[in-house]
Each structure stands twice: as structure tokens, then as C-alpha cells.
Amino acid sequence: MRLFAIVRREYLERVRGRAFLIGTLLGPLLMAAFTIGPSALMAKQRGKPLRVAVLDASGTLRAGVEKALSERRIAGEPRFIVEPPGEGALEVVRASLTAAVLSGRIDGYLHLPPDALARGAAEYYGKNVSNVMDLGLLDKTVEDALTSFRLSGAGLPEARVQEVMRRLELKTIRISETGEREDEGGSFLLSMILLMTLYTTVAMWGGALMNSVIEEKTSRVVEVMLSSISASRLFAGKLLGVGAVGLTQLLVWAGFMAGLSLLGAQAAAVSGVKLPEIPLLVLVLFVVFFLLGYFLYGALYAAVGASVNSQQEAHSLAFPILMPLILAVMFFPMVLSSPDSKLSTVLSLVPFWTPLLMFLRVSALMPPAWQVGLSIALTLATTFALNWVAARIYRVGILMYGKRPTLREILKWIGKP
């Protein structure tokens, strides 16, 4: 009854607040901007084509390589602009090309040694050699050109060479119980968006819980509250109340996404990315893992909130809580590229990482049910233990004013009768 009153107050005061409204409306937009934005920018803003010259020491390859380079296109746009190397002795030309690179007239030059064809070796000289995408393309293009030369040298007619050298266009199709769908990177993107949403909401609502505890402590409301209700019930009420707000926000977003997939065609046209459908089970597990993450990390945030005297003091203590979450985000590419590897399995079974990494595996490639079940059980057990500890810290901390306690003192509070 009173527990419910605390939950309701915590919930209503937040949901009615402007911050919740703005966060809930802008959240998806920001999330989209942060996740889709950079990759979209990278795709659209590939930069200007590379101006390159070919310095041919073999004397036979230049024309073919130059032709291949100037014909290479990405999304219909030429990727390389071939500049003439100039006339003269090899060393003279090389010196002038080096000068041209340094002055910025060209981006780089390709040196084909006399035995380029036999050894399959070449060198690229340029100011910027970290543009891996372009250099990879250059590598592939020159390799193709050299292969064509070898085929022609082996006596194959020109038309046959072109046939043999036809490039492959690989489409990826994801198979699921609901059928087959072509995937243009949407799965990767979706996993990333969901993971970042989990990370953000867990950290955000954990932080909100911490601030709520600090607010009650600094406004001294807590003393009035404790004259009516036990500290452990107050703690439980706050944890549940703030969690309910976070859940509401997720449900609003889920509704938003459901609406979006109904308007799938338009959405795809707007974003330029086809979002793959999300199975219901994944959505349900998304909510489950959010709740697990919130209650696990929320306990830590609440304990920090009870131990400090102000928001400022809280920052340095709250940062270590974020560390496991940040680590989980850093493991993300590794787990996503091999969701069923031994390492991914082990990492996703560690309770602090389960909410993010097990969910990531679920969204990429559904792991065996026992693994999901085990991870949930382990995280639940950890969550209960942490909340027990946090409630004991909270009980003592909320009545402590003055200097910030050391970690040692805080740990001592746990054992206090």
C-alpha cells in the first residue's frame, strides 16, 4: 500500500515532467542520428576521387592499369582520376611525382617494378596512406589488371579474358523462421541500435534513480519519509518507481517502432536503410534484459546516491559503475561477428554483461535456450544480492551528512546492524 504510494509518486512526478517528454520524443531521433548518421555520412561523403599517377618500370603495364583504374566506379562515380606521370628517365619522373604528391597536385602514385607481373608486387606512394577503403580498392583493381595481363599473356583472347575476370556481386540473405530476406547491413545496424538503446536506457535510468536518491537526501525529505516507512521499503519503492518510468519509455518507443515498420516502405525510403523485421521474442527479451540491467546497475547507482552529499560528489563515484557497461559496448563488434563462439558465450554469461551481450547474441543469432535461461538466472541472482547490499548501504547513507565517505566506510555500512 505505502510501497505502492512511493512507486506511484516516483512514477507520476517523472512521467509528467518535461524531461521525460523530451527524452522520449527525441530519444529515437538522437539514437538514429548517432547510429545511422556516421555510417550514412561515410557512405555518402566518400570524399573526392583519388588523383593517382602510374610509374611503370616494366614498360608494358601502364596503359592497362591506368585503364582499369579510371574505369573503376563506386555507386556510379569514378573512384580514381589518373594523371599522366610525365616524360623522362625513371628516376626523374619519380622525383617529379614525389614533388607533385608533396605539393598536393596528386594524391599518390603507383610504382610498378620491372618484375611486377612475375612477382605480383607494386608500391603505392602517397601523403595519406590511412584511407584503407580506397587503398583496398586500388589493390584489388591493380591485381585484377595484372591478372588480365597474365591471362592475355597465356594466349587467351581479349573477350575471354573479360569473361573470366567478371566481378562477383554477393548478396546476403538472412534465413529465419519467417522466411528469407535480403540484408543490406540492416541486421548489423539494428543490433547496434538496440544495443545502444539498452546501454543508454540502463545508464540513464540508473542515473535518474541516483539523482532521485540524492534529491531526497539533500532536500531532507528522507528524514520525513523514514518517520513513516522503513528504509528498505523506501529503497524498493524508488527502484520500482523509476524502473516503471524507464519501462514506459521503452514501450512508447516499441510502439513507435511498430508504427514505423507498418509504414515500412516509407521509412525505408526516408532513411535509405531497410530495417529488418524484429521477431516478437527478441522484443520481449529486449524488455527483459532492460529490466535486468536496470535493476542490477540501479542498485549500484542508488548506493552511490545514498553515500554522497551532492550531484557533484556523485560523478566520480558513479563513473566506475559505467565501466562494465562501456566494456560491454566495446566487446560488441567481436560478439556480433561470432555470436556463437566460446568467448562470446562466456562473456554473455557474466551477469554484468548479460543485459547487453546476451541480448546482442539474441538479436544476431538466437543462442540455445539454456544459455539464455542460465544468463537470466545468474543475472537475477546477482541483482538480488546487489540490491540487498545496496539497501543496507542506502539505509545508513541517507542519514549521513558532511564529508564524503570513503569506499571502506561505505563497505562497513553493509555489516552494520
Place this chain on the structure above:
Amino acid sequence: MAPASVTRLLQAGEGCGPDRDIIIPAVSEAAIAITAVTKAYAGHLAVNNLSLAVPRGSIFGLLGPNGAGKTTTLRMLMNVLGPDSGTIEILGRPADDSARDRIGYMPEERGLYPRMLLEDQLVFFAEMKGTPRVDARRRIPAWLERLGIEDKWRRRRVNELSKGMQQKAQFIASVLHDPEILILDEPMSGLDPVAADVMRGALLALSRQGKTLLLSSHQMETVERLCDRVALLDRGEKLLDGTVGDVKRSHGPNTVALAYEGDGSFLEGLPGVSRLTDHGQFAELRLAAGADPQEILRAVASRLRVRRFEILEPSLHDIFIEQVTRHGRAAA
């Protein structure tokens, strides 16, 4: 109760505070009984072997300088803290969670949610004490009126209220669930004279309904006029305990209240005066043992224009200072 009768009561109460215990019906059972309670924080004794009985229906003043252990004592009454040893009984039962629903508590550091609407906040605090929401909501307008808060503030955020109004709101929050015992830590601090009068009227009205009031305060004058019983704490120990009349009688009549015009600097060190509190136009002179008030009157009248010379019991303020100073010296 209508405001008019509150005013009448206030006038009648003026000056007869010390004798009010006579009209309180004798009660066999204490509302609050503290027996041999000790509480220590990290090697520091906050409350040392304290025993205290607050009779039902009394207005009890808990006095003491900062760090005397008043707030710790009140927190133990509210079961916010547990005593290291000793027992606390509320209305004849152990001070557990169910006992505190029958207590209203206003802590010294006011605590209201700054961004919550006043009405929602009051309802919430009453709900925390087990009062149904509808009942709490129904009682609010009468309390606002009694404390002189206009109705328009009911739907305003607490941080828009003035400090005095917030304090009144805190008071309402502590009484809305109609408790039998009211514990108020510094109820008058920060109130202007008009608001303090309103608050005093509200406290008296509650007392006349038979509620037990326990106040902790530094404001001796408030306590002297309002309370029928007092206890004085210092460094966790009880120095005095009894009705205001008994406490004063046990210290007097050995005090001269002197109202004068002229330069009173010679009063300091006047023979026969052991303690002096000089306000410039008014002075309180504690007589040394065996001193003759008539000689002092002659000495004073020869140097000053005397407007009033009265032999009295000492004020609580003077007793407080004297006791605490003596206790401090003994401890050192």
C-alpha cells in the same frame, strides 16, 4: 476551532505558562517513555543513559545547545535510529513501525519535494502514515485556512512558496494524519512574528484536543510560554527535568528584573550580583547567595533612573545558560 477562540486562549495563556500544569488532568501512562537509552556514533556518545517521560496531553519542551543529543533522541523516537541500549515506549508499546503512525514528526531540517504540488505532497505524506488519500485531501482546506495559506497555493509547486509558507506546509504534513503525538524540532525557527503567533495558536488548539506535543527548541521564550514541562539536555545527558514551574522555583526567587534609563555599565561587578544579563534598557541580575535585594535597589537607584525593579524566579534562558556552562566546566 475558530480563530477568535485561539486568540482568546493565547491571551489567557500569556504569563501563566508556568502554572498551566495544574489544569492538565493527571495521567497514569506516559505518551513517551524513554528508559536508560544510550546511543553512540563512532566513539562519540550522542545520548548517554537518558530517561525521560512525556505525560499524555502535555506540551513538553526538549531544550539543549547544539550537539546536546536532541535530534538523535527524536530520531530514535521515530525509529529512524535504534538505541544501542535502553528502551523506548510510545503510548505504552515499544517504538516500532506501527507506533510511528500515531506520531507526527516535523524534523529540524525541513524536507519537502521541491517540484511537487503542495496538495499532492500533503496527501502523499498522509498516505505514508496510512491515511486514505480521499480523507487526506478532504482535510487539507481546513488546515490551510487555519495556518493562513491562501487556497491558490494548494495547486502550486512547493519551491514557489515562501520560506514561512513552506514551514507551515511542513507542519500540515506532520498533522494531516491526525496523530496522537506530535514531535516538532524547532517549530518556530524562521517564522515571522505573525506566522509564529499562528503556529502557536495551532499548537495550543491541538493540545486542547488532548494531543501530546514534544518540541525541541532553542527559543527559550517560546518554550517558557508554551510548554508545561521541560527537560534540558547537554552533551547527551539530562541536566534538568520537570514542570516549568518546578524548574524555576528550584532556582529562585533570586533574580531581579530591572528596567532602567541611563548608563548601566556599572552593573557589571556590582556587589551581591553573581550573574548579569544586560540588554541596555533591561537587565536580569542573579543575586549572589545572601545578598540583600534592598541594598542593590539603593545602589541602582542612586546611579540610574529605575522604571521597574522586580524580584523574580530566573527565566528559563538564564537557567539554561547557567546549567550548560556549569556542566561544560565539569566535563572539562
